[in-house]
Amino acid sequence: MVPRGQNFTCTPTHVWDGDGPVWCSEGPRLRLAGIAARELDGSCSAGHPCPSVSGIDARDALAELLGTQTGVSRHGHILINGPTLRCSSDGSAGGNRTAAWCLSPLYGDINCAMVRGGWALRWDRYWRNHRC
Template identity: 40%
Template sequence: MRSVALASGVAAAAFATTFSWPLSDELRRLFPQIERMLEDQSPPAAADRFLCDVTHVNDGDTLRCKDGTRVRLHAVAAREADETCSPGHPCPTATAASATAELRRLAANQTISCEQVGQSYNRVTAICWTPALVEINCAMIRSGTTLVWEKFDRQRALCRS
């Protein structure tokens, strides 16, 4: 019986969210975790989104857009091109060359969608998605060629979608 009630609550919450209807007070009280999960999936403000026609992949965590914008993948740590790691930065065991190749495979010569998270050394820090809606930051970490940079992941978590 409890699982039927939970399934009904999930269905009602999904329906309400799909049609942008507010959840009833009763559903909020019974299923607050559902609402939190749904809120976590809300899209970022349009002002934070931009398209990037990728013309160059610098290394395993940085790329350049056709308009000149340099994008640093948020919360992703890759080795430098010379195979070193900067002091205080996470240091993956994978080579810089393998991380660069993986980022090229995911993003080169594509128009990707990015959500700006901040700025770093004249670069936009962002979470980006391929045209097939693959989160590039997350895919880089899951590939094993880079590491999640926990300090920044706590500010805006990766792998949410």
């Protein structure tokens, strides 16, 4: 986990769902901070915002924002080849995941792009003072 407030880079290699985790070749696994997407099975976790877009559509949108899909891992993760993101840690997202705000050289703020596209909803509890 990357400590809160620390900046780091993430070259995405795998995506699980619309808000993460995203595996980075540099080591961290990140969850996009301040947003919530549906789970892949279509459900929403209790207490989380629940967008209308399916979990699969949200995952595919995130994968497209992060780079080119190159396949599927044996565990079902979407494999990605994409540019390096500049990220800022918001601390732990549970387990070994880092909650992060990330900028893509192609699409800008990925967290905001997911909300703008309707694939995820802003989660006010964790959004803090983030600006798109």
